[in-house]
Amino acid sequence: xxxxxxxxxxxxxxxxEGATLSCRASxxxxxxxxxxxxxxxxxPKVLIWDSSNRASxxxxxxxxxxxxxxxxxxxxxLEPEDSAVYYCHHCDYRRITFGQGTRLEI
Amino acid sequence: VQMVEFGGGLVQPGGSLRLSCTASGFSFxxxxxxxxxxxxxxxxxxxxxxxxxxxxxxxADSVKGRFTISRDNTKRMLYVQxxxxxxxxxxxxxxxxxxxxxxxWGQGTMVTVSS
Numbered sequence: 001x002x003x004x005x006x007x008x009x010x011x012x013x014x015x016x017e018g019a020t021l022s023c024r025a026s027x028x029x030x031x032x033x034x035x036x037x038x039x040x041x042x043x044p045k046v047l048i049w050d051s052s053n054r055a056s057x058x059x060x061x062x063x064x065x066x067x068x069x070x071x072x073x074x075x076x077x078l079e080p081e082d083s084a085v086y087y088c089h090h091c092d093y094r095r096i097t098f099g100q101g102t103r104l105e106i
Numbered sequence: 107v108q109m110v111e112f113g114g115g116l117v118q119p120g121g122s123l124r125l126s127c128t129a130s131g132f133s134f135x136x137x138x139x140x141x142x143x144x145x146x147x148x149x150x151x152x153x154x155x156x157x158x159x160x161x162x163x164x165x166a167d168s169v170k171g172r173f174t175i176s177r178d179n180t181k182r183m184l185y186v187q188x189x190x191x192x193x194x195x196x197x198x199x200x201x202x203x204x205x206x207x208x209x210x211w212g213q214g215t216m217v218t219v220s221s
Contacts, residue, residue: 038136
């Protein structure tokens with residue numbers, strides 16, 4: 001069974017700083033990891049798909065990288081609106097595995 | 107692309123509830139669909155998946171034997187029948203469209219299991 005482990009659990013940073021969020025898979029998932037952002041009271045919204053592809057509407061200060069078992073979401077020059085919980089996930093066409101999330105506080 | 111869930115509410119332990127999701131803005135019959143849930147303030151939990159024509163279904167161990175996912179492509183509707191519900195089934199339930207690795211989410215419907 002695939003497990004996705006996100007770190008850190010919580011990240012507190014100031015506006016203008018950069019953030020690095022990690023998602024580690026318990027087995028090789030190629031490049032098939034997607035990143036989401038969820039704000040309070042809202043459904044998750046896709047940011048990055050297939051490890052490094054920015055979704056439509058995702059600001060360029062968001063970037064993704066990684067393959068195999070280690071994946072990173074990088075946010076440059078944080079803005080107050082970036083406060084949210086960030087999740088990674090992998091879909092193997094029969095089930096979805098979610099990471100437990102990283103709470104980013106600006 | 108839009109999915110709207112409904113049918114949530116308060117149900118007693120051991121009871122039943124059917125959630126529905128109406129889809130619009132895309133060719134519903136071409137996509138696999140999922141249900142996932144989230145306890146308020148907690149993480150995301152996958153519940154079940156159904157392929158585009160309804161011939162293949164998979165379930166999380168926590169709901170297997172109690173929940174049944176189904177769809178009606180003529181009505182553009184996704185369902186989950188929840189039987190023998192438990193207190194720990196309390197959550198916001200989301201309808202999700204799968205497009206490769208990209209998931210599109212509805213806004214969710216709250217289910218509360220309590221006596």
